[in-house]
Amino acid sequence: MPLSPLPPVEAAKRLSAYAAVDRHIALEHKLIGIGSGSTVPYVVDRIVQQGAAANAGRTFLPTGFQSKQLIIDAGLNLGDVDQYTRLDVCIDGADEVDSDLNAIKGGGACQLREKVLADMADTWVMVADYRKNSTVLGTNWKQGIPIEVAPFAYAQVLATLVKMGGTPTLRMGKAKAGPVVSDNGMFIIDATFPEAQMKAPAKLNTEIKLITGVVEVGLFCGMAKAAYFGNEDASVTCRAVGGKVEQIASVPDVPPVASA
Numbered sequence: 001m002p003l004s005p006l007p008p009v010e011a012a013k014r015l016s017a018y019a020a021v022d023r024h025i026a027l028e029h030k031l032i033g034i035g036s037g038s039t040v041p042y043v044v045d046r047i048v049q050q051g052a053a054a055n056a057g058r059t060f061l062p063t064g065f066q067s068k069q070l071i072i073d074a075g076l077n078l079g080d081v082d083q084y085t086r087l088d089v090c091i092d093g094a095d096e097v098d099s100d101l102n103a104i105k106g107g108g109a110c111q112l113r114e115k116v117l118a119d120m121a122d123t124w125v126m127v128a129d130y131r132k133n134s135t136v137l138g139t140n141w142k143q144g145i146p147i148e149v150a151p152f153a154y155a156q157v158l159a160t161l162v163k164m165g166g167t168p169t170l171r172m173g174k175a176k177a178g179p180v181v182s183d184n185g186m187f188i189i190d191a192t193f194p195e196a197q198m199k200a201p202a203k204l205n206t207e208i209k210l211i212t213g214v215v216e217v218g219l220f221c222g223m224a225k226a227a228y229f230g231n232e233d234a235s236v237t238c239r240a241v242g243g244k245v246e247q248i249a250s251v252p253d254v255p256p257v258a259s260a
């Protein structure tokens with residue numbers, strides 16, 4: 001059955017997710033990390049399409065409340081990060097990816113758990129629509145680097161980020177008075193930096209991480225094996241570690257490893 005029609009951005013998210021699952025989640029993969037955001041439901045969707053037999057012996061670890069619910073709602077086996085020290089593969093979304101596969105993540109305040117699972121995974125892959133495909137971080141994603149901080153320390157961290165050249169703001173709730181509180185009970189600061197600093201994201205990641213009170217930084221540097229971007233013309237751009245870029249013309253309606 002052909003894929004159901006979706007608005008362009010949603011269709012692009014679905015294409016990236018389906019392509020990444022088809023390439024990176026094989027029948028022998030038993031421990032799988034599920035990231036966060038609005039692209040990841042399509043990852044779970046494609047995994048379910050691989051069939052009940054393929055998924056019977058698998059365990060799925062979530063990066064937060066949202067992905068935990070996705071795993072449960074899909075009828076997949078839920079695992080806890082306490083039970084494992086490695087994953088076969090983890091697929092996650094991204095807010096922006098640069099030409100070296102460095103990424104900004106944490107638009108949904110999930111970067112701490114996402115980075116823990118990325119560290120655990122033998123293969124960590126990102127999925128996103130064409131708007132996230134960039135060359136320098138901060139070009140498309142203007143709201144800044146998400147930084148998770150201990151609530152007690154937030155004012156001091158804001159001041160330190162300003163001294164470092166950043167423009168930080170405390171992320172406020174949309175349907176809640178006061179700041180956003182992460183799944184870990186922390187606050188989130190979003191900080192923009194001048195392009196010169198954004199061009200060296202690994203250095204910036206280390207500098208921010210060293211601020212007392214910072215729990216995790218939404219810069220993911222040197223972690224990804226590949227990033228998949230769904231395009232408006234129904235193709236998928238795959239950028240792999242080492243700089244190889246591949247255009248995937250189309251994504252099949254059913255996953256190649258589908259089982260009964």
Ligand SMILES: O=C[C@H](O)[C@H](O)[C@H](O)COP(=O)(O)O
Nearest residue numbers: 037038039093106107108110
């Ligand atoms: O905290 C949220 C995560 O880092 C998401 O993976 C990221 O914000 C991308 O989300 P989306 O797929 O909705 O663009």
